Amino acid sequence: MTRLALALILSFFASLPARAEVEIQEVVSPGGITAWLVQEPSIPFVALELRFRGGASLDNPDKRGAINLMTGLLEEGAADLDARAFARTLEGLAASLDYDVGPDAVSVSARFLTENRDDAVALLRASLIEPRFDQDAIDRVREQVLTGLRSDAKDPDKIARAAFNAMAYGDHPYGSNYRGTLDSVSALTRDDIVAAHSAVLARDRLYVGAVGDITPEELGDLLDTLLGALPETGAPQPGPAEITIAGGYTVIDFDTPQSVAVFGQLGVEQDDPDFFAARVLNQILGAGGFESRLMTEVREKRGLTYGVYSFLVPRDHAATLQGQVASSNDRIAEATTVIREEWARAAAEGVTPEELDAAKTFVTGAYPLQFDGNGPIARIMVGMQMLGLPIDYIATRNDKVEAVTLEDVNRVAAELLTPDALHFVVVGKPEGIETSLPNEG
């Protein structure tokens, strides 16, 4: 009886998805810098998100890791402040400035109080426009990067991911670790760091989102103060990656009780008309929490793993569909077999109307839950701008999900999912798996 009652409640609520009430305005500064703003005066601080397209993929190939090291040095001294004075000043403002780097962007996530906003912006400006790149700071941060690289070399997850990327993306920057290698990072000079700085921090690849206690006029002035002195342009963006994934297994021997497998195949670009159908399909296949097909089959029914996931990876220059699982060395073979079977089942039989409804309800219902703080909203707005989405996208996005039909999902499942071309990189001492490509018998 209760189960029936719950089902009734479910269908009642399902017709009333929560809506995110986010009012975005576009602000163009007197100096011509564009930002998206959500004014939110109830808490006296601002979250500011800056993103520079290209990120570590703008590395000179001979200087791999330079942009990563440069990004790590932005907080290690600027203008007349050395690293320690910079850190003391930042602490004294109770602001936070986080600098991050990835394959598609260098990002800066800043948070500062209204009561000392000008001082915080001055400090952030100094770090972006006038970083010192002192040799002692370079050496110190370089050692931290090398420490991380040495750890990666003994981390099964990282080993698997690196091998998968090298196989999938080949010579494209996506194919190598953006943090560089022990050799490349050891060889970086201060000149390389300076060159990396001018390659990536430029106005023609800049995207800005701001949320909090600030007016459009104040934000306009802030943008010019903060970013007006950046150079107009930097290094050219890389071209598209040629994705080369063949089916089969790559086994990398590593002495550990549990094997890690990273797997994947071709994916779907975010501007593809089928993207939302693929998004819903992946929700059913492996993106969900406990209720996805992969979790149900690999964990809930067989207890082969603690977690198994699949995810779309639509980067600027290549789209893949990837996944990850970890199982004991004596059980990983079965786990990968079940995953490949689920791939084949979805491609051949598609999904059920019930699965589609549940996935659409989740994907539309989860969307407004993301807008739950100034920082998250600022990051979402910058992501939207980088994808070229319209400023009213948030209000229309769930309609695009609702418009996905069972025919769409099943057609995309049949076209997209290629179980024979799914490649597994397995790191550990897996029993019953050997390196193989599909045509090698």
Place this chain on the structure above:
Amino acid sequence: MNRLRGALSALVISFVSIASAATAQEDAVTTFTLDNGMEVVVVEDNRAPVVQHMLWYRAGSADEPVGSSGVAHFLEHLLFKATDTLEDGEFSAIVAANGGRDNAFTSYDYTAYFQRVAADRLGLMMQMEADRMRNINFTDENVATERDVILEERNQRTDSNPRALFGEQMNAAQYLNHRYGVPIIGWRHEMETLDRDDALGFYDTYYYPNNAILVVSGDVDADEVRALAQKHYGVIPANPDLPERVRSAEPPQTAERRLIYRDARVAQEYVSRSYLAPERDPGDQRAAAALTLLAEVLGGGQTSYMTEKLQFESQKAVFSGAFYRGVSLDDTTFDVVIVPAPGVSLEEAETAMDETLAQFLVDGVDAEQLDRIKYQLRASQIYARDDVDRIARRYGAALSVGLTVEDVQSWPDILQSITPDDIMAAARDVLDRNASVTGWLTRPDTSEVTQ
């Protein structure tokens, strides 16, 4: 120099605005207790139509029977199986079909379950969470499969990670008599024997409303939460026989312990030391507040004492730090760590760390640094209002270990009242080698291998 003056003038302004921020935060919090003894905390933030519903049980791994390590966490997994009215996995499926996410976590002193979902689904979440408080109904097959899952979880979190294995040995050596020495996830040989009776025994002892704390945060109204909580949880009878949380206490620790953990998978060697330390106690939080600030002053960030001495000056370390977590039912630990720079041995690193600690006891607290830390703590109350789920977690954890709402709300003021003398007194008390464990995480010594 301008920047420094700016920061100082900002400090003066901040006393006004930050005081109002603290008031605003407390205004958003409502607490009450249902007739059956269940405590309820509501943290309101009406800016986004989202709610987080959390249920915390005052039962964690340190409450487990001897020989059944891991059962608290195992039961947490099994609570996602069938109840009398829901099928296996249906709980999470319903949450997901409502656009929400759910999960759970287990610690030494508590187990907590939570969902994040659109605000108008709160009643449904309560209905289901109240259902599984008393009505779970898992099968022997569930038990067998889920035991494999937790063993894989242990594989992934612990056995694949030399740092985690090292930490497990450190903890076991730190606690001579208290259950905090046993890992939350359990020792493998005991996990392998967990069965249906172990899980149900734990469930039937602890999963009752008078042993639970409901924490709801987000776009809600306190009166509405009260009505819903009364409807769904208020009807569940309390357990009059709820056992007192008596754990075997630590004897005086009178001997320094040292250990070396060797593992070929170690990429970066380091030295870690833990000292037995007092926790936050109800109505008595000053010692813990002093230790919280000590960890910040000594090893909390880029301007901390250890970072200055070990990374910038002597350059013996690529990383160093100090850590303290005061939210605990019984004695906790104060930890320091040093990751040596290339060419520096673990022995040299440990010596450098000890010299630094000794010198700190001579030098004392830098007043300007302490001012900056206190200013950051005040500012964190403003930033916290942007993340009410975090405020909610703070209340849930604190009430689970026996602290009161008043303790949580007075904590920021207590931190502000701590003096440099308080911090130095706490340092002299806690840095007692007789109550400490020093561990080296290193690779196997291949030079001694004979064929």
